[in-house]
Amino acid sequence: MNENLSVLGVFALLSILAVGGGAAVLPETKALVVESHHWLTDDGFRDIYGLGQVVPGPNMLMVIVIGYHVTGYVGALLAFLGFFVPAGVISWGASRVWDHFEGSPWRRSLQQGMAPLVVGLMAAGTISIARTAIDGTLTILIAVAVFAGVYFVKKVNPAILVLGGGLVGLALLSGTGAGLP
Amino acid sequence: MNTPAQPGPGAAPDTEAAPYAVPRDVRLWDIFLTFLGIGAVSFGGGVVAYLRAGLVIRKRWLDEEHFLSALEISQALPGLNATNMSIIVGDRLRGVWGSIIAFLGITLPGGTMVLILGVAYAANASNPYVNAALVGVGAAAVGMLSAVTLQIGRKQLGSLVDIVIILVTVGMVSFLHISLVWVLLTVGPVAVFLYRPRRQAADAPGGSSE
Structure with missing residues (x-):
């Protein structure tokens, strides 16, 4: 019961803080889920983030799995609603009044000022996943290969590269006990 | 800009000069299926590109300018671009119900799949093969x-x-x-x-x- 409320509260807070999208709120998600509430281990968080990468739609749908880990299907539903509804309602309301600010020069200031902040938050999100996901030569090679594929070869669907990373891991790491505690 | 009432029944140039109008008669069912389709195929992040292809190019529910304005709102406010845009576009098409339906459409396929994977993962979290694959996926995610x-x-x-x-x-x-x-x-x-x-x-x- 209390855990359910915590799930709803944590993800509702993250929803409101998710300025700049999913990657930008990743460090805070990890801090709350792993460090404050101990719902998951570092590796568990990385794994679940990985699950979000291989399904279609926004990859932050992985919050559903985090909720499921805490209190089962109820937690899954609460995490989903908590993470998407508050921000959705804000956007819905804002889009209805947005045009009133059509001519305001502050709209441009807001965009220009927030753009680098969001990039910084995304970089921090990358760092927070890298801290657990990058461990040893093979993971570095996979990350570099996928980076190059996404950044330089624009025609490739990133999902295929992510799945490819999974297959490489499966083929080369399954004998080594990587990722086990 | 509104074209002022012209003298006489000159309705001919209307189609060209009229500003883009948001279609008013889109059915909720159509909204749901369209967003469901986008939600089911938009692998690899970057859902916004799929939304543009579906809504602007294929369905012609929005012009480029309205799409970018919705994107601008989504980016400036909290939340994910993909879901915020679905909500905004759904609202423009059919009001509150349109936005709820669009949101459910875009999140249902991926949400269901990730939950199935998550339940399977919870049962196999210490399986060495599952772990090895997810180590690879995690590393790939960093690259992406x-x-x-x-x-x-x-x-x-x-x-x-x-x-x-x-x-x-x-x-x-x-x-x-x-x-x-x-x-x-x-x-x-x-x-x-x-x-x-x-x-x-x-x-x-x-x-x-x-």
Whole structure:
């Protein structure tokens, strides 16, 4: 019961803080889920983030799995609603009044000022996943290969590269006990 | 701009001069299926590109300008671009119900799949094969996130002010572990202030922002 409320509260807070999208709120998600509430281990968080990468739609749908880990299907539903509804309602309301600010020069200031902040938050999100996901030569090679594929070869669907990373891991790491505690 | 009532029944040039009108008679079912389709195929992040292909090009429910304006709102506000845009576009098409239906459509396929994977993962969290595959996926995710960050951030790297804002943000979040609330409340206003409206918007010289 209390855990359910915590799930709803944590993800509702993250929803409101998710300025700049999913990657930008990743460090805070990890801090709350792993460090404050101990719902998951570092590796568990990385794994679940990985699950979000291989399904279609926004990859932050992985919050559903985090909720499921805490209190089962109820937690899954609460995490989903908590993470998407508050921000959705804000956007819905804002889009209805947005045009009133059509001519305001502050709209441009807001965009220009927030753009680098969001990039910084995304970089921090990358760092927070890298801290657990990058461990040893093979993971570095996979990350570099996928980076190059996404950044330089624009025609490739990133999902295929992510799945490819999974297959490489499966083929080369399954004998080594990587990722086990 | 509205075309003023013309003298006489000259309705001919209307189609060309009239501004783009949001279609009013889109059925909820159609909205649901369209967003469900986008939600089911948009693998690999970057859902916005799939939305544009589906809504602007295929369905012609929005023109480019309305699409970009919805994107602008989504980016400036909390939440994911994909879901926020679905809500905004759904609202423009059919009001509140349109936005709820569009939101459910875009999230249902991926949400169901990730839950199935999550339940399977919970049962096999210590399986060495599952772990090995997810180590690979995690590493790949780092590669993808850094590529996307660089793609979006490339523009900013030409401006000293932007570089400072990026570095301060990364430092506060990744190294000082300051809560995102405080980062947004401190860096946000400073960054917007640095870009405050001026008579001729020249980029502020690279002053450090503490």
